[in-house]
Amino acid sequence: MKHGHFMTCCALILAGSLGLSGCSAGLPDAYSLSSRLPALVSDLDSDKDFTDGFAADLCVVTDESAYDPGFITSEAGALFDVNNRQTLYSKDAFETMYPASITKVMTALIAIKYGNLEDTVTVTEDAVINEPGATLCGIKPGDKLTLEQLLYGLMLPSGNDAAAAIAIHMDGSIEAFADQMNEEARKLGAVDSHFVNPHGLHSENHYTTAYDLYLIFNEAFKYPVFREIIESKSYTANYTSAAGDSVSKTWKCSNQFITGERDTPQGVTVLGGKTGTTKAAGYCLIIASKDDATDGNFISVVLKSDSRPHLYDNMTNIISKIVK
Numbered sequence: 001m002k003h004g005h006f007m008t009c010c011a012l013i014l015a016g017s018l019g020l021s022g023c024s025a026g027l028p029d030a031y032s033l034s035s036r037l038p039a040l041v042s043d044l045d046s047d048k049d050f051t052d053g054f055a056a057d058l059c060v061v062t063d064e065s066a067y068d069p070g071f072i073t074s075e076a077g078a079l080f081d082v083n084n085r086q087t088l089y090s091k092d093a094f095e096t097m098y099p100a101s102i103t104k105v106m107t108a109l110i111a112i113k114y115g116n117l118e119d120t121v122t123v124t125e126d127a128v129i130n131e132p133g134a135t136l137c138g139i140k141p142g143d144k145l146t147l148e149q150l151l152y153g154l155m156l157p158s159g160n161d162a163a164a165a166i167a168i169h170m171d172g173s174i175e176a177f178a179d180q181m182n183e184e185a186r187k188l189g190a191v192d193s194h195f196v197n198p199h200g201l202h203s204e205n206h207y208t209t210a211y212d213l214y215l216i217f218n219e220a221f222k223y224p225v226f227r228e229i230i231e232s233k234s235y236t237a238n239y240t241s242a243a244g245d246s247v248s249k250t251w252k253c254s255n256q257f258i259t260g261e262r263d264t265p266q267g268v269t270v271l272g273g274k275t276g277t278t279k280a281a282g283y284c285l286i287i288a289s290k291d292d293a294t295d296g297n298f299i300s301v302v303l304k305s306d307s308r309p310h311l312y313d314n315m316t317n318i319i320s321k322i323v324k
Contacts, residue, residue: 057082058189058218061090061211072314075282075304076210079318082218082297088321093211096192097303100276100284101135101158102213103200106181108151108229109220111166113184117148117225119169126174127164131201134160137251142242148225152235155274156251163199174198188215202280210301217273217286217299230272230288233258257287262312267292267323283311289319298322 059080069091076097079089111117123143129136137159139145145153147169153162167177174197181195190212196203208216220226229235236250256262257270264270273287282304289298300318305311 057085058215059085059087061087061093064090064093067091072302072317073305073310074302074314077300077302077314077318078210078214079298079300079321080214080218082299084296088298089318090210093214094192094209096207096209098202098206098278098281099200099208099213099303100202100278100281101160101200102274102276102284102286102301103195103198103206103208104154104158104163104276105213105220105274105286106184106195106216107163107166107177107198108155108226109216109223110177110180110184111147111151111170112220112223112226114180115147115166115170117146117151119147120144121147121150121165121169123161123165124168126168127161129160129164129199129201131160134199134201136160137162138249139165140242143239143247144241145237145239149237149239151225151229152232152237153249153251155229156232156235156253158254158275159251160199160201163197167198185212185216188212188219190215200276200278200281202278210303213286213301213303214299217288217301221288221297221299227272227288230255230274231258232272255285255287256312257315262316264289265316265320265323268319270319271297277308282306283308285311285315287315287319289322291322293323296322 067089072091076092076095078093081088123139123141125141135158137153137157139161150162150166153159167174171177171180177198178196185193193208193212194205196206232253234250234252236248238248241247253259254275255273257264258272269290269292271288271290273285276284284303286301290296302311302314305314
């Protein structure tokens with residue numbers, strides 16, 4: 001599945017035109033956007049939402065030939081040094097792929113950025129997910145939870161029902177929330193993404209790239225509550241059922257680096273992240289890590305590994321570059 005790269009190239013040129021601090025293979029000089037892209041943008045100020053998405057604290061990728069594509073077996077992957085604004089590895093970072101449940105990072109970002117975490121959310125019938133094999137946090141129509149509790153149900157057990165409940169609470173429908181996701185992606189410069197739902201269940205029109213996921217995750221990671229959620233091994237939600245009874249559910253994290261099922265390279269601590277798996281997307285993972293010696297932060301992403309063991313093997317290989 002490959003969509004055109006015209007907008008990706010535009011994004012990279014735009015990044016340079018705004019004086020973006022590049023990565024190790026970054027753009028050496030500023031560019032005049034109006035002279036290079038007159039058909040796309042005639043007046044830089046008129047597209048403020050788009051241009052504001054690129055800031056001086058982002059990495060760019062301009063040449064992937066410097067990196068060994070055989071270093072990982074997944075179809076795409078990348079490692080970004082957040083503090084030094086450098087790309088340490090990139091393989092097909094601009095190829096559009098299905099993100100599966102990594103989609104939920106965008107859902108969480110919108111809920112945290114624009115919602116009130118103390119809101120009481122009543123789960124509706126529209127939030128029911130009936131697709132076979134879909135992961136659920138186990139909420140039911142009529143249940144009353146806070147938006148913050150739903151975020152834990154969204155990110156730890158990867159509840160597709162929590163995603164739907166959040167979307168309907170925020171915007172009234174799945175479709176309207178997807179529109180907001182696409183608008184937020186545009187503001188962040190994630191120009192190769194298109195979302196049709198808040199959870200990542202498969203649709204041919206629901207796709208993104210490793211680089212866009214970095215942009216989205218990087219924005220979400222700025223919020224302390226997002227970091228607190230993804231760093232949690234488990235969370236117990238106490239809420240009220242439709243019948244008025246007290247309900248207590250404990251949700252466990254699915255990230256094997258966080259649960260301790262997979263070791264990290266020496267000198268690297270995985271802070272948290274989001275897994276994603278569907279038949280079409282394969283096995284996917286995005287994480288934040290830190291260099292124990294410097295406390296520097298890194299974002300890494302792996303898309304479309306062929307198995308869960310290989311997913312974590314690929315991610316381990318990528319984050320091993322942090323301490324080399």
